[in-house]
Amino acid sequence: xxxxxxxxxxxxxxxxxxxxxxQLKKERNAIxxxxxxxxxxxxxxxxxxxxxxxxxxxxxxxxxxxxxxCGVHFMGESAKILAYDKTVLxxxxxxxxxxxxxxxxxxxxxxxxxxxxxxxxxxxxxxAEVKAxxxxxxxxxxxxxxxxxxxxxxxxxxxxxxxxxxxxxxTSKKMIIWExxxxxxxxxxxxxxxxxxxxxxxxxxxxxxxxxxxxxxxGDFVGSTTGIIKYCRESDCQEFIVGTEDGTGYQLRMDxxxxxxxxxxxxxxxxxxxxxxxxxxVRALETMQPQIYVSPxxxxxxxxxxxxxxxxx
Ligand code: 13P
Ligand code: SF4
Numbered sequence: 001x002x003x004x005x006x007x008x009x010x011x012x013x014x015x016x017x018x019x020x021x022x023q024l025k026k027e028r029n030a031i032x033x034x035x036x037x038x039x040x041x042x043x044x045x046x047x048x049x050x051x052x053x054x055x056x057x058x059x060x061x062x063x064x065x066x067x068x069x070c071g072v073h074f075m076g077e078s079a080k081i082l083a084y085d086k087t088v089l090x091x092x093x094x095x096x097x098x099x100x101x102x103x104x105x106x107x108x109x110x111x112x113x114x115x116x117x118x119x120x121x122x123x124x125x126x127x128a129e130v131k132a133x134x135x136x137x138x139x140x141x142x143x144x145x146x147x148x149x150x151x152x153x154x155x156x157x158x159x160x161x162x163x164x165x166x167x168x169x170x171t172s173k174k175m176i177i178w179e180x181x182x183x184x185x186x187x188x189x190x191x192x193x194x195x196x197x198x199x200x201x202x203x204x205x206x207x208x209x210x211x212x213x214x215x216x217x218x219g220d221f222v223g224s225t226t227g228i229i230k231y232c233r234e235s236d237c238q239e240f241i242v243g244t245e246d247g248t249g250y251q252l253r254m255d256x257x258x259x260x261x262x263x264x265x266x267x268x269x270x271x272x273x274x275x276x277x278x279x280x281x282v283r284a285l286e287t288m289q290p291q292i293y294v295s296p297x298x299x300x301x302x303x304x305x306x307x308x309x310x311x312x313x
Contacts, residue, residue, distance in 0.1 A: 017278040018045050024285035030066035030089075032281065033058055035075060036225045037247035037273040042070045045278065049251060051225040052078075052124045053139040057310060059083050068284055069292070070276050072097045076292040077128045081299045082306055088292040091280035095272050099210075100125045102180035103159035108133050111156055115176055118154035121146060122305065125182075126159060128294045132301035134158075137309040140209055140224035144170045149312045162186065166209035166216055184270040185210035188243055192265045193218050196241045200262055206231060207243030207264075215243065232256060245270050 018041075025032065025047075033055050034046035043049050048058050052075060059067055059079035066087045069076040073096045080088040103122075108130060112120065122134035123143075131137060138146035144167055147155060153173050157164040159180030168175045188211050197205065197218075206228045207219035216222055221231045225248055232240050233255040242248060243264045252261050284290065294302070 014041050014278055017282055020282050021045050021278065021285065024282065028066045028285055028288075029064055030068055030285060031058075031062050031064035032068045032070060033079070035071035035247075035273065036229070036251055037245040037270050038070050038276060039247065039274055040250045041278055042276055042281065043247070043250045045281070046070065051139065051141060053141040053224070054226060055079070056082060056124065056139070056306065059086075059088075060306075060310060062086075066285075066288075068281060070281065071095070072100075072270075072272050073292075074100045074125055074127060077294055078124060078131075078306060080292040080294050081128060081131070081302045082310075084294075084296075084299055084303075087288065089284040089288065090290055090292060091276040091284050093290045095275040097125050097182075097272060099123075099159055099180050099182045100127060100130075103130055103178055105129050105133055108156075108158060111176065111178075115154060115156055117152065118156045118174075118176060119150050119152040120156045120158070121150070122158050123160050123163060124306075124309075128298050128302045130158065131305045132298045134302075134305045135308070136312075137305045139309075141226055142309065142312060143167045143209075145312050146309060147171050147173060147175075160210060162212055162216070163209045165213045166222065182210040182270075184245060184268060185243075186212055187267045188212070188215050188264055190214050190218065193241070193243070196262060196264055200239060200241060202237075203239040203241045203260075203262060204235070204237045205241045205243060205264070208245075211243055219243065228252075229255065232259065232261070242268075244268065245273065247273060 032046045034043050060082040068089045069079050076090040119135040124139045156176045158178040164177035204220040206221045239260045241262050246269045
């Protein structure tokens with residue numbers, strides 16, 4: 001009984017916060033962009049939901065004055081770089097990406113010295129400074145196309161070794177792969193997947209390439225977050241084991257309310273993505289803080305890498 005009342009109260013509070021957000025959005029001419037890994041209530045209030053690629057594209061083309069970026073820090077930075085005249089707010093500055101922190105400028109420069117002919121491809125999950133040292137960015141949605149677009153047979157790939165391993169299977173180019181990884185996706189094991197397949201024998205396993213190579217190998221479908229969402233929506237299959245971050249369930253259920261989705265393990269939750277909440281969105285819009293800052297010099301160099309990625313067809 002007390003629990004039910006608490007749930008009701010929370011729902012009421014969320015409704016109040018959502019109303020306040022709508023009001024503030026109008027006053028500030030703001031748009032809310034939310035990654036698919038955000039809490040459900042944030043995705044509900046967003047003007048646009050997407051994966052890293054779609055959100056970067058949206059940030060680059062919006063005519064709003066203010067972008068509230070609900071995701072992690074490198075995503076807000078990418079939005080700022082692509083829309084430098086806009087104010088980019090994040091609900092909480094502490095929402096970072098451990099994988100992005102696994103590569104730094106000094107380490108990358110050293111590797112470039114060792115392989116002077118190689119072109120650098122940086123996953124969008126990198127800092128603005130690393131992007132500025134990079135020839136072109138990519139996301140999990142376009143990584144294979146990006147690699148193929150490059151006029152070099154040698155590629156330095158940072159920072160995700162799992163995505164790097166996946167991409168390397170689609171190219172004859174020599175790939176020098178950094179040793180980074182996503183703590184969340186990397187947690188899923190072959191044992192977890194086998195257990196789920198045994199429990200749900202009719203389900204297809206859909207998996208993000210940030211997972212370990214031996215897990216990715218088991219996928220009935222391998223793709224970016226948007227790729228997984230699209231595949232599940234269009235497939236005739238009615239039941240799926242989902243090998244990507246838990247928040248994706250929101251869009252999967254919206255698109256296919258009659259299909260069944262089982263998260264591959266309860267550990268597939270990115271704590272950084274969940275740091276944001278509605279209260280922090282309200283506060284950001286009220287105070288216009290915290291804002292993302294990128295120095296003009298870094299932004300200019302990093303923008304080239306992002307824009308080259310956006311131009312790849
Ligand atoms: P995508 O948004 O490209 O699917 O990447 C997943 C991710 O981990 C984002 O941080
Ligand atoms: Fe970074 Fe992984 Fe979280 Fe994405 S899911 S923000 S890659 S830690």
